[in-house]
Amino acid sequence: MPKTDGDPVGDQLKSRLRAELDRVQPQWSAPRYLSPAPQRIGAWRLGLPSLVAAIACTLALTAYVATGSPNPAVWTQRIVTTVVPNVGPESTPLPTPGQAPSPHAAAPAPAPPTEGAEPTPRSEPSEPPEASPTPEPGVSPEPGDSHDGEQSPFPSPSPSPGDR
Amino acid sequence: MPPRRDEHAEAYRPGSREDFDRLYRTAYPRVYRTLTAILAEPAEAEDCAQDAFVQAFQAWNRWRPDAPAEAWVHRIAVNRALSYRRRARLRTVAEVLRRLGRPAPSADPVDAAIQPDVLSALRSIPPKLAAAIVLRHYHGYNNREIALALGVSERTVGARLKQAGERLRALLEPSFSLGAHSAFPSDNRDLYAKD
Numbered sequence: 001m002p003k004t005d006g007d008p009v010g011d012q013l014k015s016r017l018r019a020e021l022d023r024v025q026p027q028w029s030a031p032r033y034l035s036p037a038p039q040r041i042g043a044w045r046l047g048l049p050s051l052v053a054a055i056a057c058t059l060a061l062t063a064y065v066a067t068g069s070p071n072p073a074v075w076t077q078r079i080v081t082t083v084v085p086n087v088g089p090e091s092t093p094l095p096t097p098g099q100a101p102s103p104h105a106a107a108p109a110p111a112p113p114t115e116g117a118e119p120t121p122r123s124e125p126s127e128p129p130e131a132s133p134t135p136e137p138g139v140s141p142e143p144g145d146s147h148d149g150e151q152s153p154f155p156s157p158s159p160s161p162g163d164r
Numbered sequence: 165m166p167p168r169r170d171e172h173a174e175a176y177r178p179g180s181r182e183d184f185d186r187l188y189r190t191a192y193p194r195v196y197r198t199l200t201a202i203l204a205e206p207a208e209a210e211d212c213a214q215d216a217f218v219q220a221f222q223a224w225n226r227w228r229p230d231a232p233a234e235a236w237v238h239r240i241a242v243n244r245a246l247s248y249r250r251r252a253r254l255r256t257v258a259e260v261l262r263r264l265g266r267p268a269p270s271a272d273p274v275d276a277a278i279q280p281d282v283l284s285a286l287r288s289i290p291p292k293l294a295a296a297i298v299l300r301h302y303h304g305y306n307n308r309e310i311a312l313a314l315g316v317s318e319r320t321v322g323a324r325l326k327q328a329g330e331r332l333r334a335l336l337e338p339s340f341s342l343g344a345h346s347a348f349p350s351d352n353r354d355l356y357a358k359d
Contacts, residue, residue, distance in 0.1 A: 009297065009301060009325075009329040009332065009333070010333070013329075013333070016281070017286075017297070017298070017301055017302055020281075021200065021201065021298070021302050024196070027206060027210045028192075031214070032214040032217065033184075033218045033221035
């Protein structure tokens with residue numbers, strides 16, 4: 001045993017310490033290190049479902065923040081409704097600076113009322129304003145009078161030789 | 165005579181199951197006695213000692229033979245005992261707060277009579293000081309081995325040993341001056357009868 005340096009503990013105290021600790025009988029239970037650690041298994045069993053739940057919560061929270069709706073059915077619908085209008089040819093044109101922004105720009109436009117028409121009952125606007133069978137003056141109803149090179153569905157009558 | 169360290173028992177191989185079993189058989193009683201000087205209850209000492217060997221077994225592959233294996237296990241065990249006492253102190257504070265206003269339970273006079281004095285004094289000083297005293301004066305460690313076991317410098321070990329000795333002497337000198345204790349306080353009733 002190495003010699004102690006500057007030992008303030010007396011010999012009497014040392015001998016009493018040894019005597020008292022020698023009287024202590026260790027309790028020899030089964031070595032705990034020989035048994036498998038149940039804490040690790042329990043932690044692993046709890047850890048995997050916790051990880052899955054944490055990932056699901058993160059995805060749900062992300063979808064909620066992106067769509068603004070807690071309904072999972074909306075999370076997929078929102079994607080469809082935002083993609084389809086951009087692909088179709090009938091996309092809503094952007095409002096020009098001259099036009100006043102209308103809240104119903106994307107909605108189908110109702111039938112335009114007639115000029116100077118007073119507010120009429122509900123059934124009147126549904127009627128077509130140009131429903132009269134008589135052509136208006138200034139508009140050539142003749143098929144041969146088509147212009148701008150438009151092809152008429154009817155063949156134009158060939159001029160008779162006497163017209164020349 | 166306390167069991168002294170077997171120098172041949174230090175030839176341990178890291179990761180060897182047989183060597184760890186041998187280390188357990190050799191070091192467990194010594195670690196248990198060290199913890200007895202720090203902790204109050206034998207069950208607490210056993211619990212901490214077993215936990216220390218479990219932790220040492222899990223790290224047995226990483227143990228390096230440059231430090232004595234028993235000192236390494238002692239280090240783990242003392243650290244666990246320190247944590248245990250810290251938690252026990254918190255529980256005691258909570259218990260005191262819970263029992264405020266109630267009469268305190270009286271100590272069992274039989275327990276007080278058979279309680280060894282040196283161990284009681286060791287448990288009343290800081291556990292780091294108590295561990296240094298036991299490692300030096302019971303297990304026979306030198307300052308370097310105590311430093312390895314407690315994870316401090318040799319200078320700190322010297323300071324702790326000096327401080328622990330002074331505090332133990334202050335606690336135990338009245339009993340030493342009285343000489344040997346009688347086993348039971350009732351043996352002194354003749355003195356009171358004369359009065």
